[in-house]
Amino acid sequence: MTDQPPAIAVRDLRKCYGGKAAVDGLTLTVPRGCFFGFLGPNGAGKTTTIRMLMGLAPPTSGSIEILGLPMPARAVEIKRKIGVVPDESVLFDRLTGGEFLEFAGRMYGLERRVAAERAKELLELFELHSAPRKLIAEYSKGMRKRLTMAAALIHRPEVFLMDEPFEGVDAVGARLMKDLLLDQVRRGATIFLTSHVLEVVERLCDRVAIIHEGKLVMEGGMAALRSGSETLEDVFVRLVGADRAAERLDWL
């Protein structure tokens, strides 16, 4: 096991938009079987990073390896082994939920019969089966997120890349998704997720990293963090420098 490459290894990753670095020299290692929380304030570079990991945006410079395979050189092999929940919609609006899941399964190389069976089971698991003829265009935001999560699971991936997976999902759906993700980690899968909800990250993740203005400002295990007197929220606020903002507004 120890000889295995890490689930994700990122070195000196940069992504520039019009001369401005959205991600600036990010170096990060995510061990296998880890539940990894990737945090940062709005506009810090979380989504840009995860899009590069998913192979949706080419990096300006730096390297990415997933399960020891370089991205984008061996993108197809990597994509067979990862499940993704991007922030923007990757759903085809004019398909039904069941049709989309079956399609996703077949794209990952499942036999049509297997894809259809799993699609049906996942629809039930995520409680999306009550309106089988409903088009995705008519889904609410939470339903779309649940469907995207179901599609990420259909081929039993080894690594999950998830951008705000709980956003817009109700408490029951979020609980179900969290339980499923913890099950996946128990079976050896690796999860890399971004979230604004620090309580969720604190409860689920083994390790966290905080990115601010494109640069990594902290990486470490949750156990070490918990042993100190600060909560994750305290650490986050201290590192991204927002704790004194209110003090400057004396009228407030």
Next chain:
Amino acid sequence: MSSQVTAILWAQWRTLRNFRPAEGRSGRVISVAMSVIWYGMWAGIAVAIGLAAASFDRLRLEAALPWGLMGVFLYWQLAPLMTGSAGLSIDTRKLLLYPVLPGRLFTMELMLRAVAGLEMLLVLAGTAAGLLRNPAVPFWGPLLALPPFIAMNLFAAAGMRSLIERLLAYRRVREAVVLLVVLTAAAPQVIAYFGVPPGILTYFSGLPGPIWPWAATARIALGENPLPLLALLAAWVGMAWVFGSRQFRRSLNFDQAAASAADRRNGGGTPWSETLYRLPGLFLSDPVAALLEKELRSLVRTPRFRVLFLMGFSFGVLIWLPVVHGSVRDGSGGNYPVLISVYAVVLLGEVLIWNVFGFDRAAAQLYFSSPVPFAKVLAAKNLAGAILIALEIAAVLLVCAALRLPVSAPRVLEAYVVLLVLCVYLLAAGNLASLYYPRAMDPENAWGRGSGGKLMLFLLVSLPLLSIPVLLAYAARHAFDSEVAFFAVLAVSGGAGVVLYGVSMETAVRLAERRKEAFLAALGESAGPLASA
């Protein structure tokens, strides 16, 4: 065929099958009926073309076939854009998440282009069948010519779609394209006014040069010496392949976030526009000044408004050119600045008069939760509308002057006074319509319908009635042959309009309070990424 290819074709088929113009069973029935009618019509056209191709003599075939094939080419390049914008075509970029080789993705894109251009495949099949039955055409002609022509169309369509999709990711390009499409609709009027350029007439009256792919295809199909023409067609296929595959690859690597970042860099205010936005604050006090400033900033930054504003003085002028030309020539002209300005106001009315909360959408609830009287909100919106309409009229007059149409000072004054009076009446009715028939509008969507059916009906009835006070002034001018009578009636109409506006404002405020819940629900219901639904 690999399982991924069949999965994508299956998804495309389901996407088309699931297109439902209405809810429930009736939607499915309409969808099936529309498909049958549409493809039935194209099958009929294909049969008709086949019969014609079988019976035409060689001369007629030589004259008709190249132009027909050029039509096929143009349709094939435009059809994918239409199906794409209607959400009927699978977005190949979404397939990037899946383990598909980039080369195979291009093959899939070509298959999707073939499906999207099914009508043209039917037409070409009909043409081929007809030519094969025609004794004047050698049997190898259509068999040799049409397959490379189809391949060239597919490659070019894939490239064109990729290129245009990438360009349309930029907001300003989207607006320019919409404007261009709208201006194209005014082409008949422009042709009626300026005539057809002689170069175009000459080109279409003869046969296209053999260098063009449709001409080369037609000549091969009709059995002309095929080797040099085949080499030419192969070169076209090669160029189309290079264009298609390159554009497709660039689209796959295209970063939407980068395009959005570029749009953001172009957004915001310049010091020049900032001064203009802050002008109302010099003459008005808050909250009206703040509301007015917000309206001007928001509207000017809204693609849909910008397109309508540009249409007013471009399309609006072009579409009326023949009428203006006629009236100027027979000496009765002069009223055309009013005519064009009224037309421009009708165009802008969708966002400035009849549905003033459309772009606010769910944010309209702020007006009810903030300590600002609703009358002031409406007044600020109306003031913003009046300022922008005044600017639109100025732009119309400038364009008319640029086109060397007679624009005199009295006519400019007339245009402004008539539109001022008319707008008082329109705004009075518009405030009520905005509260009775609110409809969320997507500010990013530069092209779309902003009015619901009920509002359309309301406009149909109310617009003629609201125009009566202005028409009375023209009647007075005609009856008494006097400018004094004209302006006197306008002044009286304007006074009555102000009274009507006051009454309408009071009614609108009461209506807003009474219909608050339904009003906010309607605005939060639909259209665009920020709607609350």
